[in-house]
Amino acid sequence: MKRKLKMVFWGLCMAMLLAGNISVCQAAAAQTTSKDQAGGEKPGRVSLKSVSVVSGDNMRITWNPVSGAQRYQIYRKQSGTWKKIGTCKSTKLSYTDKTTLVGAKYQYRVRAYAKIGGKAVYGTFSKASAVVTQNFYGKPVSISSVKSSDPKTMEIKWKARAKATGYVIYRRTEDTAWKKIKTVKKVTSYTDKNLVGGTAYYYTVRALSKANAKAGITKTLYSIYNKNGVKAVAMRDKWEQLLYDYSNDGETNQLVFVKYTGGSSAKVEMYQKSRTDWTCILACDGYVGANGIGKQIEGDRKTPTGTFNLTSAFGIKKNPGAKMSYVRVNKYLYWCGDAQYYNRLVDVREKPHVCSGEHLIDYVPHYYYGMFLDYNKDCVYKKGSAIFLHCTGSNPYTGGCIAVSQDNMIKIIQNAEPGAKICIYSM
Known part of the structure; x- marks a missing residue:
């Protein structure tokens, strides 16, 4: 009986002991699981997806995700060193x-890491990428503006490429191929010179990066370029612009240019139009007012500035073969300076009065031949009157008109048709 009681007692003790050990194991297991959740497992090995040139002339590395990674580290190898x-x-x-x-x-590799128990634990590096060259990204230099500020120049501006060490500017026209016109350093603008006003030009720009032996760069590289280019028309000078403006004007086939050169001197040219093309048919020296051009008021001895109509031919001598109407001057004709008939041709037989204007027949040899202009066609009193294109006299200036030799005056009269204009400006 006593022996049975001992066996029961020891059985109960063993059961209690076993129960205690199970609790200890469960606690240890729970503690281990908690550490794993707090710190994570050691990251695996990274697998690279791609290494490629991207916008900005940079290199982008991509990879597949790794379980257990908290962060990734990126390494680069250049000249043998990671x-x-x-x-x-x-x-x-x-x-x-x-x-x-x-x-x-360059070559690249990536590894993952995590902190476990307060310590950094690193995964295995990925395999190194193949050797890749940093080229210019497949995108042309962006031209922001092409603008002509005078008849012979064009300013080209573009957006900088951060890794360019310089740029090459190319130009072409409608009829010519691309031609390199300049290589510049790290700037973003260039002014092209010696252009022809009115001509359409196309520009394109390439970025370049020079060879750099210290960096292991063996040759100069260039970006691609916009093969179409950016178009701009070179500004015309005032004379080219006038020809252009009247090229499609069906009513104007002759233009007389008075190019003021200073003092009372000018260059006079006459242009004849055929369809839309102009040909210079006369070029000679001429004179303007004693005080130059820019007339403001009667008596300032200046020739008006601007574009005016040649309204008709006139002369003391007989008609030399004018295509426009021709007024043969006689003793009754005046160009009136009185308020009532200011800046008008008056026959005093028709409008009897003592005229204070120019008695045309008295102006010899100036008015042997000439042409009337429609300056001050509204006849504003004292703004200026009797402005003509006429023959030169003995003086190298006029009172406000334009004068050329008699031979050249006859040629102008013989060619000028209705709609002909005279353009008076500084060179």
């Missing part, structure tokens, strides 16, 4: 290397 170049969170699976040099060769 160097960490960046770190990113585990939610990001790409990295853009913005510190590359165009033309240099």
